[in-house]
Amino acid sequence: MKSKLQKTLEKKSKVITAELMPPRGGSPVRSLKIAQLLKDKVHAVNITDGSRAVMRMCSLAMSKLLLENGIEPVMQISCRDRNKIALQSDILGANALGIKNILCITGDSVKSGDQQNTKAVHEFESVRLLKQIQDFNKGIDPTFGELSDKKTFIFPGAAADPSCRNKKSLNNRIRKKKEAGARFIQTQMVMEKENLIDFCEKIANPLEIPVIAGVFLLKSYKNALFINKYVPGANIPENILNRLKDAKNPLDEGIQIASEQARDFINIANGIHLMAIKAENLIPEILERANINLEY
Template identity: 50%
Template sequence: MSSSRFGQAIQQGEFLLTAEITPPKGADPRAMLALAQQLKGRVHAINLTDSNRAMARMSPLAASVLLHQAGIEPIFQLACRDRNRLALQGDLLGGAALGLRNVLALTGDPIQVGDCADARAVFDLESVRLLQLIQRLNNGLDCNGKPLPDGGTHWLAGAAVEPQSGSFSGLERRFNRKLENGAEFFQTQMVTDFEQLERFMDKLGRPGGKPILAGIFLLKSAKNAQFINRNLPGVKIPEAIIQRLANADHPLEEGIRIAAEQVKQARQICQGVHLMAVKAEHLIPRILDEAGIPPLN
């Protein structure tokens, strides 16, 4: 098990809090670090996305190291889209050498949805086989099963899960394969159906024995919610929530209230929340305050 603060919180059975920050489009990390400082002491760890939605950004490895150096716990997101197994192994060994301990293994969004349409996708591995590689490195073996000269790494590996998947059999198969290959925590995609989340927890999440963090997204307006419904496969924000946002005098304030309500719901169902507030990460402490979640000790 990792000696990270996040790993300790898992061991101690705390209600887990993570948030997501997108690394900058350029080479200046100051705005990213300032945002992260606002979240310090409110969440156990901060995810640094890996060119999410296939939009070119600063390396999540570099961004994670910068947070680590600033005394803020990162979760290094690592996607298979852009790297073969040699590069994946190199980033994992480099990250371990630089003091990183938490990694989220992802397949990655398709190139076509992003801003570099002429780039070539790699997908040498996908998320389950990436988990296998991480487990191998932790056991002191390289991608070919040969011993590492200095012993194993100490990654705390996590994975994504989609409780609202239209195919329960597919969800069950992928979830169990990730468990079998070393996933120690799961962060869900954006949750909009808490009854479905509860069914997932009853049938798979609790029996799996690893913490599940429900994805909570800050909606800024009815237009924002409608855009997500049109463009994010598998996400269906209920019409009642869209109407609340549309009828509100201050839609962003209503969005904060909705997110806080969802944090409270998730607290009754699973072991944590993963907070996503794109371009409004500074509002995450307000969401937590509204939900009655105090600063961390």
């Protein structure tokens, strides 16, 4: 009943995951082609859910399509767009479809998206969503006491930002997520390994929760400046900005930076999570340069 991701983490082997945004349209063809490139390179593919408050195909549908193509998904669920009944339904639906890994997030502000007149829901946030999955895994119905078919078999995870400057708040938040049932942490982009070392040694390791560290592909100096300005929590340091600015081939330099980070981070954390927005086809090259292969 366990997912490949869960088995790998429990064996203390290094985990590799990658992020894939669903299409902004009704056809999954392009996304599935990219997923096939990742199939033998990663343990699981994370499907985003309305990332940056932009309309895309739902994570539930895309996750099921990955399963049908022999690729294990990590289904992301954002609390921003659904009330608790809808969130509960999605969790039960994922379980019925054989989707075992769910990453619980609160969700980006609608103000960061392209439909800013949208009304956010936020009846749940990530901790309450984790608690709901924990209850379902115990067979607890929120109204009638016991689920009709006993329990679900979801392996829930949570997000974190190791670069957060308020370490006390970060520690408290991760502790609450662990208590609510989080079984792994998948981080946002990490640009300085010292932040990851500090996060793992002082927060995650004492809580005995595995960390999958975020590696983000920067495609150019302009791209990095944009991320620093518009992505909450992003803080790309000067040395990386200068490498991109001075590079004759900025994209190639970005791949090199990501491969160096991947090689460093996988030895610090329990694994790495690769993010290459609109360039997911380059993830295999990042892994090849880093000389990182799947472990089971």
